[in-house]
Amino acid sequence: MITKTVVKKLTLSLTIGAILLLASSGLAQITWTTMFQAPGPLCDGMTWDGEYIWITSETPARVYKIDSMGVAIDTIPAPGSQPTGLTWDGNYLWVGSYGTRRIYKVDPVTGSVDTSFPAQNTVSNEGLAFDGTYLWHTNWSDNIIRKLDTLFVQQRQFPAPGNGSTGLTWDGTHLWNSDQNRDSVYRIDPANGQVVQREIAPDTVIQDLAFDGTHLWACGYFSQTVYRSSPIVGIKDNRTKTDLAASFQLKLYPNPCHQNVILSYQLLEASNVHISLYDATGTLVSTLFSGQQSTGIKSLRWKRPGSVPAGIYFLRFKTKDFSTTRRLILL
Ligand SMILES: [Ca+2]
Numbered sequence: 001m002i003t004k005t006v007v008k009k010l011t012l013s014l015t016i017g018a019i020l021l022l023a024s025s026g027l028a029q030i031t032w033t034t035m036f037q038a039p040g041p042l043c044d045g046m047t048w049d050g051e052y053i054w055i056t057s058e059t060p061a062r063v064y065k066i067d068s069m070g071v072a073i074d075t076i077p078a079p080g081s082q083p084t085g086l087t088w089d090g091n092y093l094w095v096g097s098y099g100t101r102r103i104y105k106v107d108p109v110t111g112s113v114d115t116s117f118p119a120q121n122t123v124s125n126e127g128l129a130f131d132g133t134y135l136w137h138t139n140w141s142d143n144i145i146r147k148l149d150t151l152f153v154q155q156r157q158f159p160a161p162g163n164g165s166t167g168l169t170w171d172g173t174h175l176w177n178s179d180q181n182r183d184s185v186y187r188i189d190p191a192n193g194q195v196v197q198r199e200i201a202p203d204t205v206i207q208d209l210a211f212d213g214t215h216l217w218a219c220g221y222f223s224q225t226v227y228r229s230s231p232i233v234g235i236k237d238n239r240t241k242t243d244l245a246a247s248f249q250l251k252l253y254p255n256p257c258h259q260n261v262i263l264s265y266q267l268l269e270a271s272n273v274h275i276s277l278y279d280a281t282g283t284l285v286s287t288l289f290s291g292q293q294s295t296g297i298k299s300l301r302w303k304r305p306g307s308v309p310a311g312i313y314f315l316r317f318k319t320k321d322f323s324t325t326r327r328l329i330l331l
Pocket residue numbers: 045046047085086087127128129167168169208209210
């Protein structure tokens with residue numbers, strides 16, 4: 001506790017210059033709005049489950065489920081001590097612990113630990129994100145961002161862009177990474193670690209980030225203040241429509257799924273969008289969305305009606321000049 005707090009306080013003196021430098025460079029494209037106070041002190045981990053924000057507090061070591069007004073509607077004990085990074089994989093919370101240097105997979109209702117892994121090669125243990133298939137993890141002690149499978153086998157790593165890497169979240173196509181020494185938030189290409197956008201952080205020490213399908217969320221570790229960004233705009237892309245069709249990512253998670261499935265995708269231009277679910281015989285089961293959508297990253301949650309049986313289904317995604325199909329398994 002003492003070590004961590006002292007290190008963070010030492011970094012505060014370095015941040016004012018960084019803020020002035022960024023402010024004069026005109027890089028900021030997003031603005032931040034103060035939303036509410038986090039329910040517990042020393043808020044570290046943040047994530048979004050498709051409906052609610054989850055935030056940790058260090059003392060007591062707890063995880064809170066919070067509605068959009070900032071009201072904590074549920075809470076579970078955090079495993080280990082001094083919870084840090086937080087992410088949601090569609091069924092479970094993943095909670096980092098600074099005290100034990102472990103990452104825990106936790107039942108969001110009971111708080112019971114399903115499994116846990118040692119954080120790799122790290123002294124600290126900060127941001128966590130989930131991209132629909134893989135976990136991403138980072139920490140300020142070695143300033144590395146790591147891609148891991150859900151059995152914690154490392155797939156890839158690259159240096160974080162700043163020098164005090166803390167928060168992580170996934171926006172459907174890119175990682176966002178906060179840096180506590182430079183008071184910056186970076187949007188990063190997950191293929192190579194390159195920065196594609198740099199923003200000013202809303203507070204001096206941001207420990208983790210969340211993304212709700214439209215906005216980034218961040219919490220000031222010391223101030224306990226929760227911030228929400230203006231809407232995140234998709235990265236402009238000059239590739240041809242054929243290239244875009246080849247690289248289009250429609251993510252479904254979890255898949256296979258029991259009840260709730262979350263779709264995420266990015267529209268590079270405004271379009272009419274139709275998303276429908278068909279069974280294996282080609283019969284329409286449900287229309288998930290039909291209407292005009294603006295440019296940007298979109299996220300949609302589908303709740304399976306009790307009348308839809310287990311089996312293999314096909315999700316058809318169609319815009320005015322593009323269509324694709326994904327297989328969805330209902331358990
Ligand atoms: Ca996170």
